[in-house]
Amino acid sequence: MRRISSGTTEKAPRTPRPRRARRAWCAVGVLTAAAACAGLLLTGGDAGPRPLSADEAQRLALARFRTYRISPSEITVHTASGDGTAVVRAVVDHRRHRAVGWYEVTGAGRPNSGLLAWDQSGLAVADGSPTAPAEDALRAAGRLKTTAWTRRAFGAAPLDTALRLALSLGADRPDNAQLLAQSGPLRLRDERVDGRRYDVFSGPRPRPNASASPAGSPRDRSPLSYWIDDKGGMRRVRVDLGEGRTVTLDLGGVRVRGVVLPGAPWGER
Secondary structure, rough: OOOOHEEEOOOOOOOOOOOOOHHHHOOOOHHHHOOOOOOOOOOOOOOOOOOOOOHHHHHHHHHHHHHHHHHHHHEEEEEOOOEEEEEEEEEEOOOOOOEEEEEEEOOOOOEEEEEEEEOOEEEEEEEEOOOOOHHHHHHHHHOOHHHHOEEEHHHHHHOHHHHHHHHHHOOOOOOOOOHHOOOOOOOHHHHHHOOOEEEEEEEOOOOOHHHOOOOOHHHHHEEEEEEEOOOEEEEEEEEEOOOOOOOOEEEEEEEEOOOOOHHHHHHOO
């Protein structure tokens, strides 16, 4: 895996321009897709993939708003590809669209780790020794000068896609449940994470597959899956990028208090 500061030479796949109202659910790097076509709201049966019930559509529509409400909060990002893995433990502020944390990269080449900060325009790295609490990264970053950071734009690597997706998981208002349901998400199954039950939903589908049958091939579904609790809280997001590349984002679900994201990674004092 390339050093995080040097980006990637991977080519990003071509994707259609998303519609504004559904952009955050459907557009992050290779995830970009226009939501489309009518899905049928059903209320019964949990066997196999199926369209969302009205209640499930409402909970999925609330998920980004609930994430925004508890921001800043912790997030753990895991990415895997053929040449290595990366783990990021960070605090994300969805109000400012910024995040700071620790990163650790292993795999082909020399493993490396340190401080990582990112916003919607790109990422920055600096030297540091990762410790367990993600909020320790904010304190360590706050002691550094602007010149200690190396900045670059986002590329097409799985980690870059994950970081951009992390910033899109919060919104200052609920999504439209009816429009969201019409764009083709599916209820896949239920799972337990840390002893708590979650419904697993696939995300809105790209336009060519928006009317695909729930009984169809998994390849026709969105590459995104969301773990949502009974109140609309988002616990996990997973993305299948193909060719053995995956992204998993685990959300802490609790506000991190008493910390401030430093301005130095963005050239601010």
